[in-house]
């Protein structure tokens with residue numbers, strides 16, 4: 001077994017492909033340091049400049065009303081629930097304006113599956129944001145929302161995607177992937193589309209030139225083999241994008257990317273939802289998964305870690321396990337913080353985390369292009385207002401969302 005582990009680590013570190021069976025073996029049995037070193041070798045080969053990127057963006061939720069009732073979700077309220085809310089376009093534009101003022105380059109517009117929101121709603125919303133703030137990339141929604149809006153409007157997936165793309169959608173967030181294999185997905189989100197269907201929507205989007213990211217929520221009772229199977233399903237779809245010419249891994253290595261631009265694993269948060277008592281993924285499980293992901297995804301350009309769910313220490317450690325992107329400052333976040341994520345950071349701290357891990361911090365845009373490389377501390381931005389916030393709806397509250405930044409200080 002030791003020889004099999006060494007062979008797989010060396011092949012992956014050299015840029016070769018490992019099988020799902022080898023990925024599982026590495027995940028469960030490879031010693032931590034060689035595993036991390038191999039993943040870091042892949043990162044260095046892809047990004048020899050030593051740059052680790054971050055993003056300034058804002059997650060804006062347009063509604064918490066949802067008919068899908070995922071068991072792990074602390075954010076949604078069923079239709080007609082007294083705590084259900086929807087923000088009008090004016091409020092969403094106000095939040096976009098605040099984000100632009102603080103230097104954001106991207107908005108993630110995310111929401112529940114509102115029974116009345118069809119393609120027309122998203123056309124109006126994306127069109128309004130793009131018209132008011134053309135400088136903001138709309139990296140938003142996910143296959144679940146696309147399937148839902150197509151159903152509400154009785155149109156095909158293809159029509160839904162082309163219409164929202166024309167209205168202003170730039171790329172699709174990897175939201176809703178949760179766990180893609182059937183058994184764990186049925187256990188935590190029985191009313192959501194299957195993992196296969198989630199991937200089919202992504203394939204259609206990639207065909208139309210709408211790129212995306214892919215996420216994974218770990219820690220709701222799935223097996224190690226199911227975690228690897230989740231990644232296999234994504235890698236197979238990305239292979240198709242590469243074969244068809246929608247994604248070019250060589251281009252991806254230079255910073256741009258097609259198909260799935262990044263893989264973003266995060267850990268389930270256990271508060272205020274129907275899966276109470278489930279074991280969360282441990283930090284060690286998370287770091288091992290991150291390293292295996294870097295070795296397994298030879299066709300996905302970027303690997304992002306989730307400091308929001310795992311904590312800043314684990315986020316910084318992940319930079320030694322193959323990660324090249326620390327994600328966003330998150331000027332606003334409601335969904336995961338509703339389930340208990342309380343980690344919080346600011347621009348200066350995120351940059352410091354990257355630099356003290358012996359990497360060069362750089363602000364990126366949605367396409368992973370470098371907007372500002374902070375080679376020396378003297379190059380660092382100084383805007384102390386750029387701080388992650390949890391909205392009032394994510395903390396004990398009176399049911400109303402705050403209307404201004406700062407929202408509510410995290411504890």
Ligand code: SF4
Pocket residue numbers: 066067068069070073074075076111112113144
């Ligand atoms: S995760 Fe999304 S689809 Fe599931 S209940 Fe929450 S808001 Fe609805």
